[in-house]
Amino acid sequence: MKKIETTTDATLVRQYLDGSEDALSKLINRHQQRIYNFIFSKVFDRDITEDIFQDTFIKVIRTLKRGKYNEEGKFLPWVMRIAHNLVIDHFRKNNRMPKFDNSGDFNIFSVLHDEDLNAEKLMVKDQIESDVRELIKELPEDQKEVLVMRIYKDMSFKEIAERTDVSINTALGRMRYALINLRKVIDKHNIVLTKY
Amino acid sequence: MAKLYLNESPNEKVEKLRPKKETIKFLLNYSKALHVLDGKHMQYENLLN
Numbered sequence: 001m002k003k004i005e006t007t008t009d010a011t012l013v014r015q016y017l018d019g020s021e022d023a024l025s026k027l028i029n030r031h032q033q034r035i036y037n038f039i040f041s042k043v044f045d046r047d048i049t050e051d052i053f054q055d056t057f058i059k060v061i062r063t064l065k066r067g068k069y070n071e072e073g074k075f076l077p078w079v080m081r082i083a084h085n086l087v088i089d090h091f092r093k094n095n096r097m098p099k100f101d102n103s104g105d106f107n108i109f110s111v112l113h114d115e116d117l118n119a120e121k122l123m124v125k126d127q128i129e130s131d132v133r134e135l136i137k138e139l140p141e142d143q144k145e146v147l148v149m150r151i152y153k154d155m156s157f158k159e160i161a162e163r164t165d166v167s168i169n170t171a172l173g174r175m176r177y178a179l180i181n182l183r184k185v186i187d188k189h190n191i192v193l194t195k196y
Numbered sequence: 197m198a199k200l201y202l203n204e205s206p207n208e209k210v211e212k213l214r215p216k217k218e219t220i221k222f223l224l225n226y227s228k229a230l231h232v233l234d235g236k237h238m239q240y241e242n243l244l245n
Contacts, residue, residue, distance in 0.1 A: 054222065
């Protein structure tokens, strides 16, 4: 029979803070695939994924050792958030420092970027994300909870169902209605959430 | 509906990617080497090899 993993992330974090390096090894082992795949799904490059994965855990280790971690019980969403922020940093850095591809004919337009336009795009994107966050606050509590777990914490529906103590179908239904209600509010108030 | 969402992704290869062993080893060694010292007003990081 398969042995069930019983030590929670919170316990492992505590053990790590108490000096057990083995606890960190278990935490990495437990979540490495999920985090690695999350990063890869955004950057589609093994080397970059490897770098961001490493940077993510360096940040995790430093924060834990500095005693700054205070999200007991939410280890994975916290690590995912760090990974997500590092992915964003990676894209921002790449936009600011365009590299030209040496393969094939040199194309000057691949090197020249209109920095003002990039800054504008970034501002518009930030504004859209901020608007969406405000709209989400208007949703009923149960729908908001599922949407936040799915979109911002990147949890699977199975995990959401377990966390909120409902069936997977209920979690899926709540997500569906959350999106329907968001669209309704957007239509009703003629809110424009497109980039251009 | 649940079945629809829980089906394995057709891109199975992507689902099974893992970091290199060297990366994990580096992180575990980094963790062992990193020591944080509490100063009067701030913390100091020290890497002991």
